[in-house]
Amino acid sequence: MVEPRPELSKLSDYVPGKSIEEIRERYGLKRIVKLASNENPLGASPKAVEAFHEIADSLHLYPRGDAPKLIDAIAKKYGVKTSQIVIGNGSDEIIDMVGKAFIRQGDNCVGITPTFSVYKFTTLSNGADFIGVGEGEVRTSLDDLAKKIDGKTRVVFICNPNNPTGAYYTEKEICDFMGKVPQDVLVFLDEAYAEFATASDYPNMAAALDRFPNLFVNRTFSKIYGLAGLRVGYAMGSVEVVRALWKIKPPFDVNQAAQVAAIAALGDTAHVEATCKMNAEGVELLTREFEALGFKVLPTQANFICVRIGERAKELVTFLESNGMIIRGLTSFGMPEHVRVTVGKPEENAFLLTLVKKWCEA
Numbered sequence: 001m002v003e004p005r006p007e008l009s010k011l012s013d014y015v016p017g018k019s020i021e022e023i024r025e026r027y028g029l030k031r032i033v034k035l036a037s038n039e040n041p042l043g044a045s046p047k048a049v050e051a052f053h054e055i056a057d058s059l060h061l062y063p064r065g066d067a068p069k070l071i072d073a074i075a076k077k078y079g080v081k082t083s084q085i086v087i088g089n090g091s092d093e094i095i096d097m098v099g100k101a102f103i104r105q106g107d108n109c110v111g112i113t114p115t116f117s118v119y120k121f122t123t124l125s126n127g128a129d130f131i132g133v134g135e136g137e138v139r140t141s142l143d144d145l146a147k148k149i150d151g152k153t154r155v156v157f158i159c160n161p162n163n164p165t166g167a168y169y170t171e172k173e174i175c176d177f178m179g180k181v182p183q184d185v186l187v188f189l190d191e192a193y194a195e196f197a198t199a200s201d202y203p204n205m206a207a208a209l210d211r212f213p214n215l216f217v218n219r220t221f222s223k224i225y226g227l228a229g230l231r232v233g234y235a236m237g238s239v240e241v242v243r244a245l246w247k248i249k250p251p252f253d254v255n256q257a258a259q260v261a262a263i264a265a266l267g268d269t270a271h272v273e274a275t276c277k278m279n280a281e282g283v284e285l286l287t288r289e290f291e292a293l294g295f296k297v298l299p300t301q302a303n304f305i306c307v308r309i310g311e312r313a314k315e316l317v318t319f320l321e322s323n324g325m326i327i328r329g330l331t332s333f334g335m336p337e338h339v340r341v342t343v344g345k346p347e348e349n350a351f352l353l354t355l356v357k358k359w360c361e362a
């Protein structure tokens with residue numbers, strides 16, 4: 001037998017949100033709503049869809065691997081140099097590239113927990129240890145995180161707002177933290193949900209990149225821009241860090257449909273605003289209604305809410321699925337009593353609440 005690298009024995013499979021097809025096959029239902037993967041319920045920006053159709057005639061051509069137009073558009077939006085930006089096939093791939101470029105066998109990486117599982121996956125698959133700080137609902141303090149950094153630490157992962165809790169760190173907290181991190185440790189600040197944040201002290205860390213050469217800010221087109229199926233992520237940091245990632249980046253990973261759609265989506269502020277407005281209203285409604293049913297809802301700055309259901313959380317998830325509503329149980333995040341619900345369109349939120357009330361009354 002051909003043996004894989006020994007590090008792989010430590011890895012568990014990624015657990016994605018269940019798909020609509022899966023639930024349709026299992027329960028034979030017509031109407032299925034998925035509020036499990038933090039996708040944009042309004043879909044992609046119409047301008048992105050138009051750009052996607054327009055590219056159909058040149059699908060036989062390779063994309064420009066260096067994606068100059070997309071990089072330029074991102075640079076203009078954030079006021080950073082084009083040499084400070086890297087793109088990837090979703091930010092998943094950027095995390096993977098960070099692992100390949102910076103994490104060595106025997107190193108460690110530190111991160112708040114519970115959080116997005118890909119940080120740990122990347123760390124372990126590169127032969128390093130993952131030191132998670134925090135558990136459950138408690139918002140880990142960045143001081144506690146800083147204390148775990150030692151001579152072997154290569155990368156610190158911070159998800160802000162955090163998936164799955166929705167908690168966030170302020171600009172002051174992040175800047176104070178950066179002051180405690182040695183310059184040779186990369187801080188991977190994952191801002192996948194940043195555009196949904198409404199708190200006035202939510203940071204603008206892209207503007208602080210010149211002050212912190214070891215800060216690396218990650219964003220994605222999968223959430224607010226509704227392009228999860230096309231796979232485009234981007235990250236910004238110092239020229240040196242970015243250059244290292246371009247070296248190991250697969251040459252044609254971000255396809256041309258993804259590139260043109262992402263450029264169009266960046267320019268579609270109306271779609272972004274409509275999404276944010278609907279999200280803020282949905283957060284308010286879902287929070288109020290779940291609380292009225294006696295459940296604890298964690299404050300969120302993202303496009304999802306984390307709800308403590310209690311011991312019967314798994315039962316609720318199964319009940320909802322059998323009625324055509326997919327949400328995310330959080331056992332794989334180490335929070336078996338909680339669920340994560342993506343904020344949907346008003347009618348989707350209403351459908352969810354009707355089912356949850358039915359379950360509570362049963």
Ligand SMILES: Cc1ncc(COP(=O)(O)O)c(C=O)c1O
Nearest residue numbers: 090091092116163192220222233
């Ligand atoms: C915090 C966080 N980072 C990154 C990703 C991956 O996003 P992408 O679709 O860009 O790979 C996700 C996806 O759910 C996420 O929740």
